[in-house]
Amino acid sequence: MTSSSPSVGTPPREDDVIAMEERHLEQAAQLTKAVGWPARLEDWQTAFELGRGFAVELDGELVGTAIWWPYGSTHGSTGMIIVADSAQRRGIGARLMERLLTDAAGRTIILNSTVAGKKLYERLGFKPYDQVRQHQAVLEAAPEADASVPLRDVTTRDTPAIIALDEAAAGMPRPEMLAKVFSQSESLVVERDGSIAGYGCVRPWGRGVVIGPVIAQDVSDAKALIAALASRHEGEFVRIDVPKSSGLSDWLVEIGLPQTDEVVTMSLGPPPRTSNDATLFALANQSFG
Numbered sequence: 001m002t003s004s005s006p007s008v009g010t011p012p013r014e015d016d017v018i019a020m021e022e023r024h025l026e027q028a029a030q031l032t033k034a035v036g037w038p039a040r041l042e043d044w045q046t047a048f049e050l051g052r053g054f055a056v057e058l059d060g061e062l063v064g065t066a067i068w069w070p071y072g073s074t075h076g077s078t079g080m081i082i083v084a085d086s087a088q089r090r091g092i093g094a095r096l097m098e099r100l101l102t103d104a105a106g107r108t109i110i111l112n113s114t115v116a117g118k119k120l121y122e123r124l125g126f127k128p129y130d131q132v133r134q135h136q137a138v139l140e141a142a143p144e145a146d147a148s149v150p151l152r153d154v155t156t157r158d159t160p161a162i163i164a165l166d167e168a169a170a171g172m173p174r175p176e177m178l179a180k181v182f183s184q185s186e187s188l189v190v191e192r193d194g195s196i197a198g199y200g201c202v203r204p205w206g207r208g209v210v211i212g213p214v215i216a217q218d219v220s221d222a223k224a225l226i227a228a229l230a231s232r233h234e235g236e237f238v239r240i241d242v243p244k245s246s247g248l249s250d251w252l253v254e255i256g257l258p259q260t261d262e263v264v265t266m267s268l269g270p271p272p273r274t275s276n277d278a279t280l281f282a283l284a285n286q287s288f289g
Contacts, residue, residue, distance in 0.1 A: 015092065018054065020055040022048065025044045025048060051067040052069075052104075064093065066078065075109075077287065112289075134239065165199065166215055177284065190225065199215055208237025227255075
């Protein structure tokens with residue numbers, strides 16, 4: 001694919017794709033509100049600092065965004081792909097993605113697609129391989145965590161084990177993203193016989209808090225992590241995004257977090273190869289994976 005940057009000596013078009021800058025972030029937060037997405041300015045700041053973003057402006061206003069995040073040298077994820085209603089049907093979404101994929105050339109890229117974006121991503125070569133179910137509500141009462149699961153707060157000495165466990169479950173190394181998420185989170189680990197067997201985080205995001213990532217060896221440990229993290233936020237708006245393959249959706253509905261949406265997980269290139277030693281039960285968010 002070719003970049004949509006103008007050739008040398010050619011005056012830029014008003015709606016050319018440009019590198020996203022910090023000056024765009026306040027408008028980006030407004031853009032997400034206009035399309036009904038919950039991301040706050042602080043969430044955009046985190047996404048911008050971790051990734052490589054692109055933007056389109058019309059009449060001095062931001063009308064399109066896309067960001068991708070590198071995971072190691074062979075993988076990445078992409079998200080925050082938005083085109084304002086006023087700028088639809090001008091090919092802006094396609095040009096943003098072409099520029100982004102040129103920038104990320106040679107990597108497998110994953111994304112979670114809305115219904116509206118799926119046809120574009122399919123044209124670009126993305127293939128579906130899972131679904132993600134969005135569960136959210138004001139949590140009236142958190143379930144009790146299984147007392148037989150040995151949970152404790154995260155300490156700095158856990159970092160190497162958490163990074164290794166996360167890579168096994170996600171199929172790609174994500175230490176920079178994890179460092180940022182952990183700096184904003186309340187976090188727990190499952191520890192057995194001196195070894196870290198799972199972890200989970202909850203942090204401010206969108207309308208309230210988001211639980212994730214959650215990585216564990218089995219469903220029982222994942223439920224214990226989620227219940228313990230949720231118990232700290234009773235009466236608050238809680239969101240969690242889980243792969244359909246996690247098998248958690250029915251339980252989340254039972255504890256008061258109904259499913260409100262479903263998106264399709266797609267990859268350009270082979271999907272990440274995960275380990276049987278750990279499972280990704282909840283995403284950091286739909287953009288980061």
